[in-house]
Amino acid sequence: MSKSVDSALEVKNLTKVFHGHSFFRGKQETSAAGKKETGDGDFTAVDRVSFTVKHNTIFGLVGESGCGKTTLARSILFLDPPTSGDVIIDGTNLKNLTHRNLRLFRKRMQIIFQDPNSALNPKLSIKRSLEEGLRNQKYSSGKITGRIDRLLDLVGIPVSCKNKYPHEFSGGQKQRMVIARALSLEPEFLVLDEPVSNLDVSIQAQIINLLMDLKKQFSLTYLFISHDLNLVSYLSDEVAVMYRGRIVEQGPVLAIMENPLHPYTKKLLLSIPGNIEKIKNRENAEIFLTGKKPGKDVELFSLTGCSYYNECPVREDFCLKEEPSLRIVGIGHLIACSNDKYLKNQLLYKS
C-alpha cells in the first residue's frame, strides 16, 4: 500500500441496481425517488458514477435527498457492494479483496452517519462502542483503554464519561463519539454522510470545526455528502452534483460556484439566499429557478434521454434521444448536457 498513488479514492463507472421482489431473491429495500426503473421491478439507484478524490482533500457530493448519495456512499465502502464498476482506495481495488481481507481493509475507510442517535448502540456503554473496532484489529486490552481515552480527549468528551450509555448524552456529544469511533482505527479516508444535518445549528459549526481540525491533524481524506450545496462549497476542494443517480456536473469548487453550467446546478445555487451575486453566469436566473421551457413532459419510466428533461428550462427535442455523458468543459470541470448551444452561451462568461 504505497502512498505513491496519487488518489485516495477512485470510483469508476459505479452502478448500483436494486432488484425487485421475488421468492428466490427476496426483498431489497428501495426508497423513494431518484431511481430509474429498468424493468422487472429493478431500480438503478446509482448509474455509472466516476470520480477521483485526491489525498488529503475534501470531495463534496451534493444532491437532493433520494438522489442516490447514500447508496453511493454505502457502495463505495462496500457495505452494500456495487452491482458493477470499481472502487479503488489508495491503489487497492475493493472488488478484488477476499471477504476476509475486505474486513481487514475496512479500518482504512470509515463512515460517519447523519443521525448520531441511531449510530450508537443504546445497549452499549461508550467504552464498549469504542472498543469494538479495536478488538477487531486485535489490540491488547491495555492498549485499548489508552486509545479510548485519547480518542475521547480528541473529540472533547470527558474521559470520565466512558462508562455511560448513549441516552445520557446530547446529539452533538453523540456525534463526537461517533467521530471518535470512526477514528479509532486510524483510517485515511472518511465518508461523511450528512454529518451535521440532524444537529442544532449551534452545534453544527462545532462539529464541522472538529472535523476540519481532525483532517488537518491526521491528514485525512473526506468524501463529504450533503444536500446543502452551501456547506459543501464552503468545505470542499472539489464538488460533484448528483441528480437521479447520475453525476450531472463536477469540478473544482470555484468553477462550480462561480460558473455553474448544468441547469440543475444552477437551480441549486440560485436557490441559496444571497448567493446570486457570487455567480458570474447568473443571466435569466428566474427561469432556472422556476421556469420550464414549454413542451410536453415525458413519463419517467419511458425516459430514455436526459433524466433532467422534465424540469429543464433549456431542453430541446434531441435531449430525449440520448443520454448525455460527462464531458470536459474546463480544467477538471465536467458536465452532462447535450445542449451545445446553451453551453456555448454559458461558457462565454468564463473568463
Next chain:
Amino acid sequence: MKRSSVSSRLMLGAVIYLVILGAAAIAAPVISPYSPTDQHLENRFAPPGHKYILGTDNFGRDNFSRMIYGSRSALLVGIVSVSIAVTIGITVGIIAALSTGIIDNILMLLMDSVLSFPTILLAITVVSFLGYGLLQVMTAIGVIFSPVFARLVRAEALSIKTEEYVEASRAMGSPAVKIVFLHIMPNLMGKVVVQASITFALSIVIEASLSYLGLGTQPPTPSWGLMLKDARNYLVQAPWMSIYPGLALAMTVLSFNIIGDTLSEKINPRIVKK
C-alpha cells in the same frame, strides 16, 4: 397517573404471587403435609378441613400437596418450553433476517405454516407423534411457539440491521457473528422477554389442556391439568377438587400476562403517561 399506579400495583401482586409459587415449587417436599401420590382410601372426598387443608380427591390424595407439586410441573413446562421456543425462534429469526432471498422465504414459509395451525390441535398432533409425557409436551409446546419468536425476532432484526450502529460495526470490519451478538441480540431481547412471559402463561395452559386430555403429565405425577381432569367427574360431589387447581392455574396465567403487559408498556411507552 392513576392508570400507571394501578398497573404497577397489579405488577407487584403478580410478582409476589409468582415468587411464592416458585418458592413453593422448590420447597414442595418441605411444605407439603403429605406425599402427593399417597392414596388415603379411607379418606376419599374429604372436604377442606384441618386434616386436609384443601380436601382430598377421589383416591384420598391430599389436594394441597398435589397442588404444590403440580406447580413444579407448571413452572417446569413454562421454563423448558419457553427456552426451546426462544432458542429456536431466535436462531431461525436471525438467520432469516440476515440471509436474503430463498433461505429467508423458506424459513418463514415453514414458520407460517406452523403458525397457521390451531395451537392445541397442533400440540395434540405433535404429542401423538412423540408419545405422551411431560418431556414430549414441553418439546411440542416449544416447537409450536417458536414461530412466534422467529417472526418477532426476524422483524426486529430486520429493523435493527438497518440501524446505523450496525452499519458502523460492519464498516469497522466486525464479523457477522459479532454483530449478531453485540448489536442485534441485545436490542431485540426486550421484546423477546415480553413475548416470553406471555408464552410462558400460554404454555402452562397448553400443558394443563394436554394433561386434561390425558396426553400430558403421566399419572400419578401431579399436574394442575391432570387434577382438573380427575375433578370434572366430581364437580358437585367434591368441588374443591376443581376449584383450587383451577384457581392456581388462572392466577399463574394472569400473573404472567400482567407482567408481560407491564413490560411491554415499559418497552413501548407510547400508550402510557396520561
Next chain:
Amino acid sequence: MKRILQQIIIVVLILLLPAGVLLAKGQKEERALQFALPGNPDTLDPQKTSGTLTFQVLKSIYDTLVEPDQTGKIVPALAEKWSVSTDSLTWKFTLRKGVVFHNGDKLTSRDVKATFNRIRSKKTASPKAKEFGAIKEIDTPDDYTVVFKLKEPSAPFLAALASGWGAILPESLIDSGHNFASEPVGTGPYSLSKWVRDSKIVLKKNPNYWMKGLPAIDTVVLDIIPERSVVVQGIISGQIDIAYRVDKDDLPTLKANPDVKIEKSLSSLILVMAMNSSRPPLNDLRVRQAINYAIDKQKVLDIAYGGGKVIGTFLDYSNAYYKDFTNLYPYDPEKARELIKEAGVTKDTVLQLVLPQNYELHVKAGVMYQEMLTKVGLNVKIKLVDWSTWISEVYRQSKFDLTVIGHTGKLDPDGTLAGYGGMKRYVKWNNPECLSLINKARVTTGFEARKKLYDRALEIMAKQVPFMYLGTNYVYNAIRKDVTGFRMTPKLDTLDFRWTEFK
C-alpha cells in the same frame, strides 16, 4: 363489553341446544318406549358387521335358532329342539312351525340353509364368517328340519348360532339381493319402521311374533344421543325411558330422582392387570403372586370400576363355567413384600405399567395399582398410550410389563380362553398343559364334560397367575319407574324389549 355479551349469548345457546332437541322429541301421541342409544349402527345387515351397536339393535328385528336366556344358558328359539350325534359332528335342529318373516314368508329350513350359506360365502365377506368355519354342509331333509354336518367337533358352534350373527334371513330376499343394510327383514318381535340417521330408529311391533302375547309395547324409539349429559337430563325429565350403561359418576344425580330406578347387573367383563410372564422379573412366579397379593381387589373394583365381584381366575363371574379361586391370593401386602424380597426384586427394577388412555376406568385402576405395588416395594412407572398403540404394541407385540384391561366374556368360554398357555397370547405365558386342556374342551360336547376340562385349565391359570385377576364389574341401567321388564342378553349385551311394558 359487546364481545363479552356475544360470548355469553353463544354459551347460553349452546347450553340450550340439547334441551331444544329433547323438547322436539317430547311431543308424542300414544306412548312409545324411548330408549337412549349412544350412536348409529354401522349397518343393519347382521352378516356384514362386527359392531356391537348393530347387534344390540338387531336383536329386536331378527331371531336366531337358539338364544341365551337370562342366566346365559342356551335355550330354543326358532328351533324348538336340537340333538347332537355321538361323534359331535352332526347337529340336527327342528324348526318351530308357524313362524313368519316381516314380509309374510313362512320360515322353513331353506331359509336357514340360505342364511348360513350367505354368511359363509366369500362374496358376503362377513367378519363373522369364521364363526361358522366348522360347517361342512347343511342338509334340509324336510321343511322343518336342518342338519349341520361339521368338519370337526366344535363346542362353540352352538354359541355362534345363538349370537347376533346367527340371525335368520328369508331365502327369497337373499336370492333377490335385497339390501338388508338399511331394510332388515327378519322374524323378530319388532320390524324396522324408519331409521333417521343421527336422530332415531323407530321399531314397530310384529303382530305375528311367535311368542304369544309378546312383545308388550307397540312402538320402540331408539333415540340416538351420543352426549352423556343429555341422556341423564332426558331420563330425569322423562323424555327418555331407558338409558343403559350409565356412567357411575351420574348415579348420584339419577338416584336422587324419585321417578328413576337404577338396575344393577354384572357385566361380562373380566377385569385384569395382565403381566408379561416371559419378561423378567415377571417370569418369576413369586413376583406374579406377590402382585396378586398386593392388590386390594374389592377396593379397586369399588373405587375405579363402580363396584363388582372379585374373581380369582380368567373367566367372568357370571359365566356358567366360572369357578371360584378367590381364596388363593387374598389381599396380603406383607406376604407380597416377602415374596418380592425372596425373588430379589429391588427398586432398581422398573416395571412399566401401560394404560390405554381412552379408557378412563382402566387408567384410574392403574393409578391405584401403581400406588399399591409401590407400597410393597416395586418400582412401577405408568405410561399412557392411545388405543391403537395399545392394540399394536401391547396386545399384538407384547411390548409391556404390566397393563390394565378388561376382556369381554363370551357366550362360549372358548371365545375367552382359546390360545392361553401358548406364546401367541399377549401375556406370553407358556403352559402346554393349560393350552391342551383348552384345545380339548373346544372339541368336546356336553356341559359337564367340558366343565371338567375348563375347571382344570382355570385352576392352572388361577395358580400360575399370568394376570392379576380383579373381578367383574357392575353395570347400571337407568330406567323410569313405570317401565318394567327391560332385559339385556347376557354376554351378548343385546337389547331385549320383548317383556318390556309400561305399568
